[in-house]
Amino acid sequence: MVESVEPVAAVQSAPLGIPHARLSGLDRPDSVLVRVRAQLPEFTGALQRVAEQVLTDPAGAARATIVELAERSGTSPASITRFCRALGFEGYADLRLAIAGETGRAARSAGWAEDIGRAIEPGDPLERVLAQIMAADTQAMRDTAAMLDLAEVERAAAAISSANRVDIYGASGSALVGAEMQFSLHRIGIAAWTWPDVHNGLASAALLREGDVALGISHTGQTRETVEMLAEAGSHGAVTIALTGFPRSPLAELADIVLLTASQATSFRPDALSARHPQLVVLDLLYIAVAQRTHDRSHAAFQRTARAVDAHRFSNGQSKEGDL
Known part of the structure; x- marks a missing residue:
């Protein structure tokens, strides 16, 4: 997508x-x-x-x-x-x-970096394709680390740690990235929801208030639905965070906090798809920063959720639900 x-x-x-x-x-x-x-x-x-x-x-x-x-x-x-x-x-x-x-x-740099930017041809062996993907993603991660403002990450983590609720907005591939963040936050007891549908997202944003947080994810920063949902959330007093690759995009311009990512497009993976891994790295960093600030609550939440699903785990090579 x-x-x-x-x-x-x-x-x-x-x-x-x-x-x-x-x-x-x-x-x-x-x-x-x-x-x-x-x-x-x-x-x-x-x-x-x-x-x-x-x-x-x-x-x-x-x-x-x-x-x-x-x-x-x-x-x-x-x-x-x-x-x-x-x-x-x-x-x-x-x-x-x-x-x-x-x-x-x-x-x-190491030899695999020299393939960055080379087009992947239909007849390329998988070894070469893998090397190019690894090179592109590695460079994108390095570029993201170079351009990421850690002070902004700190501000975002502080806002989420004390938030009553967190809304996450994104369309298509960005929605998948947002779902990962929602899962991570929910696992440590942060009340978070993800809204890939603009109608539901706008309705939720309209109910936010001061003390809440809204996170909009869009590599281009120009996805109209995501911009509209984040703007609606901000108009009701929520702290707004943008995760985007473009610092002067409409999404970045309206956000209180901007987290920037880089990407390295390859054949069959345009920028919007190539941005997924850098986006996930930044959100992982943000999630861990939140968990650090809520350590006792997060640790207790992990223990409770682990116990809740323990009966569905394999033990000694056998499924507790029988043969699957």
């Missing part, structure tokens, strides 16, 4: 014009490609073509002169300069150095 990405109204903002806390690792020199991917939906025309060229061949961009990159992207040197400034660099030399440093580190 691929997440719905019906666009909502574009958010206008100056380059890098979001709070520094939400940028976190995005302004680090070792995450320039993450920065380009995160801002890609905001670029139009010439800047978008430059961004796509850099992401398609970052090593080539690191070697190219400003004129060569302009020719490859079908733009002009002036457009390259505007692109650099949109990313927070003073000029093209700084951008080249940042990309060269990042691609150089990737080239020195």
Whole structure:
């Protein structure tokens, strides 16, 4: 299932014009490609073509002169300069150095990393497919760790730990990720519900109040239903949290707390699907942070739930329900 990405109204903002806390690792020199991917939906025309060229061949961009990159992207040197400034660099030399440093580190990594970005062909052996998937997911996890603002995770954990109830919103693939989080929170005694249907989600959001928490999950941050549900929750005083890959998306702009993830698309796995593992890592971190804050209650909840299902577990190789 691929997440719905019906666009909502574009958010206008100056380059890098979001709070520094939400940028976190995005302004680090070792995450320039993450920065380009995160801002890609905001670029139009010439800047978008430059961004796509850099992401398609970052090593080539690191070697190219400003004129060569302009020719490859079908733009002009002036457009390259505007692109650099949109990313927070003073000029093209700084951008080249940042990309060269990042691609150089990737080239020195273990052998499987060299397949990142290579298209998976129908005749590829499963060994190569596995290596590429592992390389892409590993890089996405590293990028996510670099850009994730741990202070925002702390704020989210504090809000959830003291919440009366937690609503989780998401469509399609994001709904599956949300269901995992709901299960984890419910297991430690946090009253949490997940709402993949917009009608039910809006009805639940309308009943939230101060002291409650709403979590919206959307890789693009543009899924209309998820944006609407989180906005409804926020309008009634709930603390709103967005889990998304794009810091200036509509979902991120309306949330009180923003948790950012990165992704590495591969053949047969577009961004929305490739984002699942980074999303789960961030939510696992958030869940553990909540469990730490509610240790006694969480430990007691684990014991009670374990006893409740113990009769349905195998013992000494035999099922308590008989042969299954």
